[in-house]
Every structure is written in C-alpha cells, then in structure tokens.
Amino acid sequence: MLDDTLKTQLKAYLEKVTQPFEIVASLDDSDKSQELKGLLDDIVSLTDKITLSTDGNDARTPSFALNRPGANISLRFAGLPMGHEFTSLVLALLQVGGHPSKTAVEVIEQVKGIEGEFNFETYFSLSCQNCPDVVQALNLMAVLNPNIRHVAIDGALFQDEVESRQIMSVPSIYLNGELFGQGRMDVEQILAKIDTGASARDAEKLSAKAAFDVLVIGGGPAGASAAIYAARKGIRTGVAAERFGGQVLDTMAIENFISIQETEGPKLARELEEHVRQYDVDIMNLQRASALVPAKEAGGLHEVKFENGASLKAKTLILSTGARWREMNVPGEQQYRGKGVAYCPHCDGPLFKGKRVAVIGGGNSGVEAAIDLAGVVAHVTLLEYDSQLRADAVLQKKLYSLPNVDVITSALTSEVTGDGQKVNGLVYKDRNSSEFNTIALEGIFVQIGLLPNSDWLKGTVELSSRGEIIVDARGETSLPGIFAAGDVTTVPYKQIVIAVGEGAKASLSAFDHLIRHN
CATH class of the missing domain: 3.50.50.60 (FAD/NAD(P)-binding domain)
Known part of the structure; x- marks a missing residue:
C-alpha cells in the first residue's frame, strides 16, 4: 500500500510512539477493505508498539479504531485516510501512542476540562485542504478527553450517508447527530462553540492587555510579514486575526511564490505562523474586528473593538484583513449555500x-x-x-x-x-x-473574485468605491498612524507575494511613524 519512501518516513515518526496500542479494523470483502488492510499491515510492520486486530464489528466498513489499553479513547477513521488526510492518520497514531501535541498548554487543559457527552462525526474528502484541520482537532480532543468521541468519514466512500444527510460541502461536522458546523475549524474554534464561557473569558483577558506599539489586524501573508518586520525592531507587537493564514488557507496549488517552486495554501499558512512565532509576537486568534476608534489626538492610542466584546489599543495599527469570496447575490444563493x-x-x-x-x-x-x-x-x-x-x-x-x-x-x-x-x-x-x-x-x-473585508471600517478610514482601504505609497491610510496592507487595500494585483511585500512596507512605515511621533 505504501511505497518504500513513505514507509521510511513513517517508520521514523512511529519511533516517537511510547505507549503500545491496538488498531481494530472492521472490514468486509470489498476492494476498499483490502486496500485498508494493506495500509494497516504496513503500519504495524514498522513498529512493535502497534498491533492489528481485524475483529471489529463497526457498522461502517471499511473502518478502524485506535484503542490504547487503560485509556478511554474513542477515535475512528471510516475509509482510507490517504491524500490530505494521511497527515491526520500519522498524528492520530502518534497522539494515541503517547506523543505530546504541540498545542498550547492552556488549550489542552481547557479540552481536558470539558464536561458532557460529545459524539462528533466529520465528513471529509481526500482532496479537501480544509478538512485535515477539523479531523486533527477533533482527534486530538478525543485523545485528551474521554467525553469526546470522533469518527472521521470519507464522504466519497460512504455516499449513502452523504445522500441521506444531504451533505454537499466538506468538512461537515455533526455533534450528537445534529449539524455542528461546516468549513475549516481548529481546536480553539470548536472549544469556543462547546465551552459557552470561553468567549467572555477570552474577551476579558484581551481587554486587560497593555497597549501595543504595533497592532496588526489580520493574519494572512500581509499580516504575518508586518508582524515579523515589527518584532525585529524590538517593539511590542501583536496580531489579532480571525484565522491565522487568511484566505491562503483556502488556496490549493501555489506555484508563483518566489523561491518556493510549489506548495499548498495550508502548508504555507502554517509556515507563516511558525515564522511569526519565532519572534516575540502576541498572536490572538479567533478575533473578528468589529469597530475602529481612532486616536483623538496626535500621539494618542487607537482602539480596535472585537465581536466578542474585547478591545485592544495600540500606538499604530496595520490593517490587513484581506478579502473573501464574492457572492452572486441572487435569489436562492444563501438558501442553498452548502446544499449545492x-x-x-x-x-x-x-x-x-x-x-x-x-x-x-x-x-x-x-x-x-x-x-x-x-x-x-x-x-x-x-x-x-x-x-x-x-x-x-x-x-x-x-x-x-x-x-x-x-x-x-x-x-x-x-x-x-x-x-x-x-x-x-x-x-x-x-x-x-x-x-x-x-x-x-x-x-x-x-x-x-473577491470582496475586501472592510465593512467594519466604514466611517473611519477612507475607502474606495469598491470598499478597499485607500493607501499611499507608504501604506498609510487617511488617518495618521494607521496603515494597511494586502488584499483589503487599493494596491493592484491581489497576489501573495505582493501582500508579503506590502506588509513589510506598512510595518517599516509604522516604525518610522513611531520614531517621529512618539
């Protein structure tokens, strides 16, 4: 099933498994079951920490569960987790096998503390670049908390379920039999929906933060570049983003980002975030800006308010909220969104x-x-x-x-x-x-095409007729001390490489502003 190169790579990963566990497969006489059996045989041949049983009796075939003795873990894959989901499989093997996740400690503790019954089902497709984030998040949560159970289901293989539930968009997530959400979600986003007090606690925590020298709103390529350039100046830098990576997360093949011959959006987004985290940058994810309150006097603090009630203040701002898919705005579009x-x-x-x-x-x-x-x-x-x-x-x-x-x-x-x-x-x-x-x-x-994410700025900075933030050659907006970069601005040609350059320019301009006015 796996070629020699992939086996060698997987064997190196599986050396990190410290706690033995069993794979329990539910198979039938189909070709897909035989493919899955071949995949699982390859996995157990690479380590003595994992054993395979084919005595499973799950209603979904082919499928398999990962069971660790003494641990109440309910984690199952229905189908063959190859393509984009192969990484999800590898991470699940490691985490069930005792290898710690790189997720922030406070997030892990929040997951462990969740009470209740949470039976999640995620329908994915092997070509979906958004699905692995959801699958990996819920798998980790199932490993950490016995109250959380997760089944990842290949929608293309289980068409009867897709038809009966009228699933026409992936990832589609069900909780206790009811639709929970559609589209990309990470652990923090899922927690925000099931832990009802999390939003208020997060807002209080954010509002208590000291003012930033540079606060970047948006975590796409422009925002990441701006944050890196600001942090390298040794000034207090923060990034507040609805989702780090922005629209790059929804981009498949990228073949024109200079020096990188070929990559995929989610991979590039992860690398951008990893680069930013190399510096002393306060990254605040899941923060959707709702209003801008400019400084009342020169040298004063600008304030950004967020939908969860939080607010942040800064001496300078860099607005890099990007753009979103343009809708047709015709009858029936919203009614059948996600239903065709x-x-x-x-x-x-x-x-x-x-x-x-x-x-x-x-x-x-x-x-x-x-x-x-x-x-x-x-x-x-x-x-x-x-x-x-x-x-x-x-x-x-x-x-x-x-x-x-x-x-x-x-x-x-x-x-x-x-x-x-x-x-x-x-x-x-x-x-x-x-x-x-x-x-x-x-x-x-x-x-x-795209629409700029600038609705929250109406009545503050000057916008073009298309809703783009008007910027000058230095990336400064109509308000002193407030800069903008990326797809949300009037800069032509909405390209990742251009957004990265504009983010750097806006950051250098913000630093120059701080030197001259503070």
Whole structure:
C-alpha cells in the first residue's frame, strides 16, 4: 500500500510512539477493505508498539479504531485516510501512542476540562485542504478527553450517508447527530462553540492587555510579514486575526511564490505562523474586528473593538484583513449555500461525483475550477458574464479540449433553484438576446473574485468605491498612524507575494511613524 519512501518516513515518526496500542479494523470483502488492510499491515510492520486486530464489528466498513489499553479513547477513521488526510492518520497514531501535541498548554487543559457527552462525526474528502484541520482537532480532543468521541468519514466512500444527510460541502461536522458546523475549524474554534464561557473569558483577558506599539489586524501573508518586520525592531507587537493564514488557507496549488517552486495554501499558512512565532509576537486568534476608534489626538492610542466584546489599543495599527469570496447575490444563493452552492471546488468537488455542475466565472480561478471538476463530475457548464473568457490562454486551451465541458458567455446568472433541500438548477439571462434560460444541475461553484473585508471600517478610514482601504505609497491610510496592507487595500494585483511585500512596507512605515511621533 505504501511505497518504500513513505514507509521510511513513517517508520521514523512511529519511533516517537511510547505507549503500545491496538488498531481494530472492521472490514468486509470489498476492494476498499483490502486496500485498508494493506495500509494497516504496513503500519504495524514498522513498529512493535502497534498491533492489528481485524475483529471489529463497526457498522461502517471499511473502518478502524485506535484503542490504547487503560485509556478511554474513542477515535475512528471510516475509509482510507490517504491524500490530505494521511497527515491526520500519522498524528492520530502518534497522539494515541503517547506523543505530546504541540498545542498550547492552556488549550489542552481547557479540552481536558470539558464536561458532557460529545459524539462528533466529520465528513471529509481526500482532496479537501480544509478538512485535515477539523479531523486533527477533533482527534486530538478525543485523545485528551474521554467525553469526546470522533469518527472521521470519507464522504466519497460512504455516499449513502452523504445522500441521506444531504451533505454537499466538506468538512461537515455533526455533534450528537445534529449539524455542528461546516468549513475549516481548529481546536480553539470548536472549544469556543462547546465551552459557552470561553468567549467572555477570552474577551476579558484581551481587554486587560497593555497597549501595543504595533497592532496588526489580520493574519494572512500581509499580516504575518508586518508582524515579523515589527518584532525585529524590538517593539511590542501583536496580531489579532480571525484565522491565522487568511484566505491562503483556502488556496490549493501555489506555484508563483518566489523561491518556493510549489506548495499548498495550508502548508504555507502554517509556515507563516511558525515564522511569526519565532519572534516575540502576541498572536490572538479567533478575533473578528468589529469597530475602529481612532486616536483623538496626535500621539494618542487607537482602539480596535472585537465581536466578542474585547478591545485592544495600540500606538499604530496595520490593517490587513484581506478579502473573501464574492457572492452572486441572487435569489436562492444563501438558501442553498452548502446544499449545492459551493465556493471551493477542491474541497467539495468529490461530493458531486457523476453529477452535473456549473462554474460561475471565466477568470483563472473559474476556468481552473472547471478543469478540475471535469475530472470528477459528469458534466460542467461554465458561465461567464463577459463576451469572452478572461483566463490565461493556456487554461482556455485546456478547458476547450475537455469533452464534458460547455462554455456559455454573455450569461448573467439570475437565480439558483432548488427543491427546498438542495440545488436542482440555475437560471441565467442571455445578455445578447435578453432571454432567460434554465440549466438542470446539482451543484454550483462560484468563482467570481473577491470582496475586501472592510465593512467594519466604514466611517473611519477612507475607502474606495469598491470598499478597499485607500493607501499611499507608504501604506498609510487617511488617518495618521494607521496603515494597511494586502488584499483589503487599493494596491493592484491581489497576489501573495505582493501582500508579503506590502506588509513589510506598512510595518517599516509604522516604525518610522513611531520614531517621529512618539
């Protein structure tokens, strides 16, 4: 099952297992069960700390549980955790085997203290870059606390469950049989939802912090770069982010970040955070900014308020809150979001295997999405508002070579239709004839660009007609001492490499401001 290189790497990891445990597999006569048996045989052949039993009787086959004698751990994989989930499997083996997690001590203690009954089920796809964060978080929580149980389920393999629960987006997380959440979540985010007092305690803790010299709002590439450049100056630096990594977390292949020939968004996001943590930077995650209160006088403190009631003060601010997927804003879009309307083809594409889908948008992201989906689904219809596609020529050539793709230009999507439970089609207007046409399908992937995350700034710093923060050549906004960087600003070309440079520039400008005015 595993090649020699992967076996060598895995064997080195498994040397960190200190406490023996057993893998209990539930198998049948299917090919997938035989594949899983091969994978588990490979694992136990690499260490004497892990044994394998095939006497499991779980209703989901193939599946396997990790059981450590004397420990009440309920952790199971239903399916073959390969692809993006192979890392989740390796971490689960290590953690069940007694190897400590790198998660912050206070978070671990909070998990251990949770009381109640928490039966989690996570549906993932092997091509989903967002799913491993959820799977790994809940696996760790199941290892730490016997009140928490977790099953990670490959949605593509257990299609009957996906259909019965009408799951059309991954990761989809269920708690005690009810939908708990969809999309990327880490341990702290899950804790915030199940530990009802956590938000208030966190807000009180944040509000008590002393003022920062530089406070960065946003943890994407621009925010990470700004934090590093500020911390290297030896000044008090903080980063408050809704999720560290920002939209990079939702990006699959990255092949144009200079000096790194190829990587994936989640990996780059982890490396950015690890780099920031090499310095004395106060990282405050899960913090969504809600209001900006500028300093009332020169040399005064700016204040940022957050949705949980916390507030932070700083001598200078760097706003790097990035952007989010642009929505179509048509009837039915919100009603069927997660029920056929999706924004991540890499994550949710496998759930539409053998079905008909549409991609909205003819730029690079839209055409790339259509090409990827064409290899999974039965048919793709790409709709573009303009009279021609805007994607690079090489992408268009590939798109038009695919036999199961139709392209419709001059098409204005006007409505998402459904049966009350899930998408069954869309309506578009032909901009040449003004006629309305209907396409029957099961999924719609929206790829029409980005919107700046600047709503919370209206009435404070000056914004462009598109909602972007207007900055000068130094990254300074219309308010002295407040700077901005990255996709939320008017700087053209929304690229990771540009955001990193703009973050550095804004940080140097903030330091210069501190020298001159404080």
